[in-house]
Amino acid sequence: MIKLLKNLINAESTPKKGELDAAKTISDFFKKAEIDVNLDSWDQNRANILAHIKSNAKKPALLFLCHLDVVEPGQAQWKFPPFQATEQNGKIYGRGAVDMKAGTAAAAHAIVQIKKSNIPLEGDIFFLATAGEESDSCGIKRFMENHKNIPNLAVVIVPEPTDFEVVTAHGGAFWLEVTTTGKAAHGSTPHLGINAISSAKMILDELENFKSKYLTKGCSLSVNTITGGNTINIVPDSCTIGIDIRTTIDQSHNQIIDNLQQLLNKIKKQNPDFNAEIKVTRDVPALQTDNQSQAVKQFLSTVGAGEPIAVSYCTDGAFVTSLKAPVIIFGPGNPQLCHQTDEYVEIKDCEKAVEHYKNIIMKFLT
Structure with missing residues (x-):
């Protein structure tokens, strides 16, 4: 988990550099686990990646929706190099550590662990990581345009940093x-x-x-x-x-x-x-998921969270509402550290996220 996170941070994915290196990092990770993966690249260095674990499809599928890009490190002096992941005092420092490469790595690890366990699944798992979420949302728009036949989904999980609060609405x-x-x-x-x-x-x-x-x-x-x-x-x-x-x-x-x-x-x-x-x-667009839906109630029960909250920031989740599935934002890390100098995530939160995502998969797909 931590190795993948460090590799993702080191794969600089700013608007200037693009997401291709980060996409290849995740693609290689899934391929080693013999998981079907499709890397969609364009304009030399832009990229989305879609991984898919098939099942007997008796139940609706799960979609983990992540983004690969990060914002520029800015002009302020960093104590730790923004694109050389640094581990210190139980934390991983680097641009994108919390927003949102920790959630991305945790979701990918959870999926691989489920695959290796050989537990029979009754619903498919999709993992999508997109380009351009921090700027023009080009990646999610491209995906939605090119994938018209997405199967019925039980829930869309966006592993953005929420400090493990369940977010069902955003601006x-x-x-x-x-x-x-x-x-x-x-x-x-x-x-x-x-x-x-x-x-x-x-x-x-x-x-x-x-x-x-x-x-x-x-x-x-x-x-x-x-x-x-x-x-x-x-x-x-x-x-x-x-x-x-x-x-x-x-x-x-x-x-x-x-x-x-x-x-x-x-x-x-x-x-x-x-x-x-x-x-x-x-x-x-703004996002608002029905807090009274069965999927939200199941999710809250699975992760042991209190009432869902709303946040002011926005996510790619707003672009998938046409899929008619509840969109839930839930992930490791303090959201107040997003876009900050010396951004970091705590290792224990990364490990906790992996367990949460595995439990969510088991709850909805077995």
């Missing part, structure tokens, strides 16, 4: 880029140009009230990036602001676009030189 993510265009001019004659940064400021001023006026309770809005201008002595002719909106299950993403476009039209009417366009860069 949506709606990322927008609004680009203003103007007219370049020499810095000494700004009156001859149209300043795109000034146009962007008009939007920022209006966004102060956008959340309270248009978003449902529980949603958030944050302007997190702004880029504009090429050099200090040229009036900028372009400026882009990046908006991160987190949504609840009852907030329509299309309605957000409509309301934002109305806001831009209002500014344009008052300022004829104003021009702006909206681009959606990420669109992940």
